[in-house]
Amino acid sequence: MAAKAVGYDVIIGLEVHVELKTRTKLFCGCENRFGAPPNSLTCPVCLGLPGVLPVLNQEAVAKAARAGLALGCTVREISKFDRKQYFYPDLPKGYQISQYDQPLCEHGQLAIYDGRGNYVKTVRIRRIHLEEDAGKLNHLGQRLSDAAGSLVDLNRAGVPLIEIVSEPDLSSGEEARWYLNALRTVLSYLDISDLRMEEGSMRCDANVSLRPHGWAGSLGDLPRVEIKNLNSLRNVERAIDYEVERQATRLAQGLKIELETRGFDDVSGRTYSQRSKEEAHDYRYFPEPDLPPLRLEAAQIAAWAKALPPLPDRVREELKAAGLEAKDAEILVQDPSAVAYFRAAWEAYGKAVPVANWMLSDLARLLNAAKRGYGDAPVPPAELAALLTQIDRGVLSGRMAKEVLEAMFERGESAEAAIRRLGVSQISDEGRIRQEVEAVIGEHAKVVEDFRAGKEKALAFLVGQVMKRTRGQANPEVVNRLLRELLSEPVRPSGS
Amino acid sequence: MNLLELGAAALAAAVREGEVSARQAVEAYIQQVQASEPTVGAYLRLDEAGAREQAERIDQASWEERRRWPLAGVPVAVKDNIVMEGMETTAGSKILSGWVPPYSATVVERLVAAGAIILGKTNLDEFAMGSSTEFSAYHPTYNPWDPGRVPGGSSGGSAAAVAAGSALVALGSDTGGSIRQPAAYCGVVGLKPTYGRVSRYGLIAFASSLDQIGPLARTVEDAALLLEVLAGVDAKDATSVDEPVPPYRQHLDQPLPGLRIGVPAEYFGEGIDPVVQRTVEAALQRLAAGGAQLVPISLPHTPYAIATYYLIAPAEASSNLARYDGIRFGLRQPASDLTQLYESTRAAGFGVEVKRRILLGTHVLSAGYYDAYYLRAEKVRTLIRQDFEQAFAHVDVVATPTTPDLPFPLGSRSDDPLRMYLSDVCTVTSNLAGLPAISVPCGWAEGLPVGLQLIGPAFSEDLLLRAARMVEAVTERPRWPWQREEA
Incomplete structure (x- = not known):
C-alpha cells in the first residue's frame, strides 16, 4: 500500500550502484570475483600500499559506456576521475577514485512499467559514473557497538562499479520498485553485471523529499533524506513508504524535516537516523592526479552503440x-x-x-x-x-x-x-472411440438419464469413464462430441 | 687505481670487460660509506649483503650477459621514498617504521636489470617535505662540503652520498626542487625529468602531479647514463609518456652552436644572495664567451609560483597521506575506537612539517575554500606554464640560479617554515609546468658550491644535458670532499 502525504508531492530520486562483471578490478590486475577467501584477491595496488598507482581497466570503461548507451545517455568523449576522500578501514587509500563533475555518461532515460506491463512514466537519468568499490568489514560480535574487533576483507576493494543517478522523477515506493526492475532488466540484456542485490552486486540509495503543493523554490532547497544501502526491491519500496509517512506525519505535527542520512531496519520496517547534516562528510573531491583524463573516440562510442542487443x-x-x-x-x-x-x-x-x-x-x-x-x-x-x-x-x-x-x-x-x-499418443479414430462411448452409455443408464434430465455435470462423469477405458488416450474433443451425439438420440428399447 | 675515481660509464665498462670486478667496486664503496657516514649521515639503511650478492651475480655472469648492462657494477644509492622489495622503506617517517614493501619500484627494477648495485636507502625530509633533510624523523644529514650546513632537501641523503663518494650515483625525487636544490648545495648534478618521462610506480607519493624521479651524479655524463636507464613509458604508471628515449650520453658532446639561453629577470635580483647571483652570472658570461647567446626574458607569473605550489602540493599530499591510517601497515597506536586509532596513530607517526602540510592541504580542498585556493592555484599554474611556452618560442633553454642562497647552517630555518619554503623559489616553476630542469655546479663561493639551473621544453632532456655539459666544461671544480680527506 503506497504511503500518502496529503498536501505534498512525493519526490524521489534513486542512486543505484552496480558492480561490473569484469575479468579484473578497475585499477589493478586482481581477479574480480565474489566469494573467495578474505584478502586472497589483493595486490599492492588495491591494498593501497605506499607508492602504487592506478591503471584504468578498459573493459570496465566499455561496459560502463554500454550501460549508458542502453539507458539513452550521452557518453562523453572526455571524462575524468576524481578522489572522494574519507577515512574508513574498508577504504585502503583513504579516498575512493570516482568521477565527480565529468562523469562518463549523462542525460539518459528509462521507461517504467507496472506489474501488468502497462507503461507508467519515463524517468530521466542524470548521470552514470565509473568508480571503485570499497572492501568489507566483518565485525566480531553481534553489534558494531560492542564488537570485539573488526576484520577487513579487501577482495572487493577496487571492483568496478557504476553509479546510476536518476532525476527525482519518482513519486512512490512502488514506482521506485518499478524503476529498479526496469533498470535491472535493461542491464541484464547487456550481461555486464550479476545484478544480485542480496550479494551486493546491485545496491540502492533513495533520496526522499516532500514538496508542498505550490512550492516555488528549487527542489534542491527541499530538506532531503537519503536512505542508504537498501538491499532488495521490496525493501526499497518499504523504506520509501515508511519514510514518506514519517515525513508526512512530522509535517502534519508542525515539525521540520532534517537533512540527514538514514538507514533501514528490515525487521521493524522503519528508517532510522545515521548521520545528521552537521555530521555529513566533506568529501574534498579533487581531480585524480594519477590518471589522465579518459578520452574516447567518437567512432568507438558509435561502435558500442551499434553493437547493443x-x-x-x-x-x-x-x-x-x-x-x-x-x-x-x-x-x-x-x-x-x-x-x-x-x-x-x-x-x-x-x-x-x-x-x-x-x-x-x-x-x-x-x-x-x-x-x-x-x-x-x-x-x-x-x-x-x-x-x-x-x-x-x-x-x-x-x-x-x-x-x-x-x-x-x-x-x-x-x-x-x-x-x-x-507409450502415450492420442486415439482420434472415431470408430474406436465410438465403441467405447457406446459401452459407457450402456453401463451407466442412471447417469445417462440424469444427463438427459438436464444435469450437465453428468456428462463430465461419462467423459471420464471413456478416458478411463482408453487409459487417457482418447482425444477428449472427439469423446465429448460423440457422447453428445449419441445421448441426443432417442432411447432405443433394449434388446430390440 | 682508486675505483672511487671512476665515473659510472668508465666503471661499468671496466666491469663489463672484466678489468674490475663488481665485487671490488662494491667493497671500495662500502669502505667509503664507513669512512664518511659518521660525519655525513647520508644513509638511513645500508644493504651490504644485498650489494655483495648482486655484485657476485654480475661477476659470475657471462661476458655476453654483462655486455648488455649499461650500469654493470655501478653502486647506486636510492632515496628512501622509492620502494625496493624486501628492504625496509620509511620515506623518513616514523609512521612507516618497519614497513617492508612486497614490491619494487619500476626504477629499481630497471636499475637492477641494468646491472647496477643498490647500496642502500638514503635520508630525506619526511615524505620528501622539506628543503634541508632536517625533517627526517631519524637523523639529519650533513653537507659534505661543510658539516655545519645542511645538504639541502628533500633528497639530501642522495646528494650528500654522491658528494661524499659513498655512492657513485643516486636516485632522488623532485616535487618542488628536491633533486636540484640538494644537488646545488652538495655540488653535484641533479636532473628533474619532464613529468611523465620516468615512471613514478613505487615512488611514495608526495604530490602526484609534481613528483618525478631523477638522477643525482658527480658529472653530467653519469646523470645522462642513469637517465637512459630510468626513462621510458611504464604500463604501471598511467601518467608516464610513450616518448622515445634518446641515447643521452652519446649525444653529450655534440656542440650547441649559438645556443639561445633565456635569462629571466624574475630569477635574479631581489631575494637572491648576491654571491650566488655573481657566481651564476659569471658562468653565463663564460658560456657567452664560448658562443652562446644570452637573451633577457621575462616569466611574469614567477612571483606567484611559491604560493601556487604551496596550495597544490599540500592539497595532493593531504590526500596521498590518508592511507597512513594504522590499519594495514606501518605504525599503529593502541586505541579504544576507530577515531582514536586514526588520531593517535597519525599524531604519533607524522612529524611537524608533514602535519602542517596535511592541515594546509585539507583546508585548501574543503568545501567553500576549494574554488578560492585549489582551483585558483590550478589557473595560475596554467599561466606559469604559458610563461614558459612563450619563452621557448624565442630561446632554447632558460638559465637561473638553482637556489637563492648558499647552503645554510643546520637549525637556522627549522622554525621558520616560510623562509624554508623560499628555498624552492627558483625550482618550483618547472614542477608546476611539468618541464625538465637540471642543476649543474657553476662555481664555488666561500668554499660552498653554487648551482646553475637550466630549464627546457618538455622532453628536451637531451638538449639540457648537452647544455649542462657546456657549463661543466667552463666550471672549475675543487677536489671532492672525499678526495680531500684522502689527501
Whole structure:
C-alpha cells in the first residue's frame, strides 16, 4: 500500500550502484570475483600500499559506456576521475577514485512499467559514473557497538562499479520498485553485471523529499533524506513508504524535516537516523592526479552503440505485436534468457502465443521447482516446439503434452523419445472411440438419464469413464462430441 | 687505481670487460660509506649483503650477459621514498617504521636489470617535505662540503652520498626542487625529468602531479647514463609518456652552436644572495664567451609560483597521506575506537612539517575554500606554464640560479617554515609546468658550491644535458670532499 502525504508531492530520486562483471578490478590486475577467501584477491595496488598507482581497466570503461548507451545517455568523449576522500578501514587509500563533475555518461532515460506491463512514466537519468568499490568489514560480535574487533576483507576493494543517478522523477515506493526492475532488466540484456542485490552486486540509495503543493523554490532547497544501502526491491519500496509517512506525519505535527542520512531496519520496517547534516562528510573531491583524463573516440562510442542487443522496450513491442498479452510480454521481457528461449521456440514452431503460454505456465513451473532458468532449461526451445507440433497434429492432448513435457524435463529427452517411451499418443479414430462411448452409455443408464434430465455435470462423469477405458488416450474433443451425439438420440428399447 | 675515481660509464665498462670486478667496486664503496657516514649521515639503511650478492651475480655472469648492462657494477644509492622489495622503506617517517614493501619500484627494477648495485636507502625530509633533510624523523644529514650546513632537501641523503663518494650515483625525487636544490648545495648534478618521462610506480607519493624521479651524479655524463636507464613509458604508471628515449650520453658532446639561453629577470635580483647571483652570472658570461647567446626574458607569473605550489602540493599530499591510517601497515597506536586509532596513530607517526602540510592541504580542498585556493592555484599554474611556452618560442633553454642562497647552517630555518619554503623559489616553476630542469655546479663561493639551473621544453632532456655539459666544461671544480680527506 503506497504511503500518502496529503498536501505534498512525493519526490524521489534513486542512486543505484552496480558492480561490473569484469575479468579484473578497475585499477589493478586482481581477479574480480565474489566469494573467495578474505584478502586472497589483493595486490599492492588495491591494498593501497605506499607508492602504487592506478591503471584504468578498459573493459570496465566499455561496459560502463554500454550501460549508458542502453539507458539513452550521452557518453562523453572526455571524462575524468576524481578522489572522494574519507577515512574508513574498508577504504585502503583513504579516498575512493570516482568521477565527480565529468562523469562518463549523462542525460539518459528509462521507461517504467507496472506489474501488468502497462507503461507508467519515463524517468530521466542524470548521470552514470565509473568508480571503485570499497572492501568489507566483518565485525566480531553481534553489534558494531560492542564488537570485539573488526576484520577487513579487501577482495572487493577496487571492483568496478557504476553509479546510476536518476532525476527525482519518482513519486512512490512502488514506482521506485518499478524503476529498479526496469533498470535491472535493461542491464541484464547487456550481461555486464550479476545484478544480485542480496550479494551486493546491485545496491540502492533513495533520496526522499516532500514538496508542498505550490512550492516555488528549487527542489534542491527541499530538506532531503537519503536512505542508504537498501538491499532488495521490496525493501526499497518499504523504506520509501515508511519514510514518506514519517515525513508526512512530522509535517502534519508542525515539525521540520532534517537533512540527514538514514538507514533501514528490515525487521521493524522503519528508517532510522545515521548521520545528521552537521555530521555529513566533506568529501574534498579533487581531480585524480594519477590518471589522465579518459578520452574516447567518437567512432568507438558509435561502435558500442551499434553493437547493443535489442533492448527491453523494443522486445516488449515485438512481443505484443506477435499477439502476446501485455502481462505475458512483460514477464518474458524481464528475463533476457526467457526472451532468447521464446525467440528460438517461436521460430521453430511458427506461432507465438502457444509458445508463451507453455513457457509461462508449465515450463516456468518446472524451472522454478528445479531452480533453473531458461538459459539452462533441460528442454531446449526446439523440443518445446516439437511438442507443440504434436498437439496440433492431434497426436497429443493438452493433458498428455504436460505429462510428456515433464518427462522431457526430467530426463532431458526429445519430445519424440518421451512420447515413444511413455507409450502415450492420442486415439482420434472415431470408430474406436465410438465403441467405447457406446459401452459407457450402456453401463451407466442412471447417469445417462440424469444427463438427459438436464444435469450437465453428468456428462463430465461419462467423459471420464471413456478416458478411463482408453487409459487417457482418447482425444477428449472427439469423446465429448460423440457422447453428445449419441445421448441426443432417442432411447432405443433394449434388446430390440 | 682508486675505483672511487671512476665515473659510472668508465666503471661499468671496466666491469663489463672484466678489468674490475663488481665485487671490488662494491667493497671500495662500502669502505667509503664507513669512512664518511659518521660525519655525513647520508644513509638511513645500508644493504651490504644485498650489494655483495648482486655484485657476485654480475661477476659470475657471462661476458655476453654483462655486455648488455649499461650500469654493470655501478653502486647506486636510492632515496628512501622509492620502494625496493624486501628492504625496509620509511620515506623518513616514523609512521612507516618497519614497513617492508612486497614490491619494487619500476626504477629499481630497471636499475637492477641494468646491472647496477643498490647500496642502500638514503635520508630525506619526511615524505620528501622539506628543503634541508632536517625533517627526517631519524637523523639529519650533513653537507659534505661543510658539516655545519645542511645538504639541502628533500633528497639530501642522495646528494650528500654522491658528494661524499659513498655512492657513485643516486636516485632522488623532485616535487618542488628536491633533486636540484640538494644537488646545488652538495655540488653535484641533479636532473628533474619532464613529468611523465620516468615512471613514478613505487615512488611514495608526495604530490602526484609534481613528483618525478631523477638522477643525482658527480658529472653530467653519469646523470645522462642513469637517465637512459630510468626513462621510458611504464604500463604501471598511467601518467608516464610513450616518448622515445634518446641515447643521452652519446649525444653529450655534440656542440650547441649559438645556443639561445633565456635569462629571466624574475630569477635574479631581489631575494637572491648576491654571491650566488655573481657566481651564476659569471658562468653565463663564460658560456657567452664560448658562443652562446644570452637573451633577457621575462616569466611574469614567477612571483606567484611559491604560493601556487604551496596550495597544490599540500592539497595532493593531504590526500596521498590518508592511507597512513594504522590499519594495514606501518605504525599503529593502541586505541579504544576507530577515531582514536586514526588520531593517535597519525599524531604519533607524522612529524611537524608533514602535519602542517596535511592541515594546509585539507583546508585548501574543503568545501567553500576549494574554488578560492585549489582551483585558483590550478589557473595560475596554467599561466606559469604559458610563461614558459612563450619563452621557448624565442630561446632554447632558460638559465637561473638553482637556489637563492648558499647552503645554510643546520637549525637556522627549522622554525621558520616560510623562509624554508623560499628555498624552492627558483625550482618550483618547472614542477608546476611539468618541464625538465637540471642543476649543474657553476662555481664555488666561500668554499660552498653554487648551482646553475637550466630549464627546457618538455622532453628536451637531451638538449639540457648537452647544455649542462657546456657549463661543466667552463666550471672549475675543487677536489671532492672525499678526495680531500684522502689527501
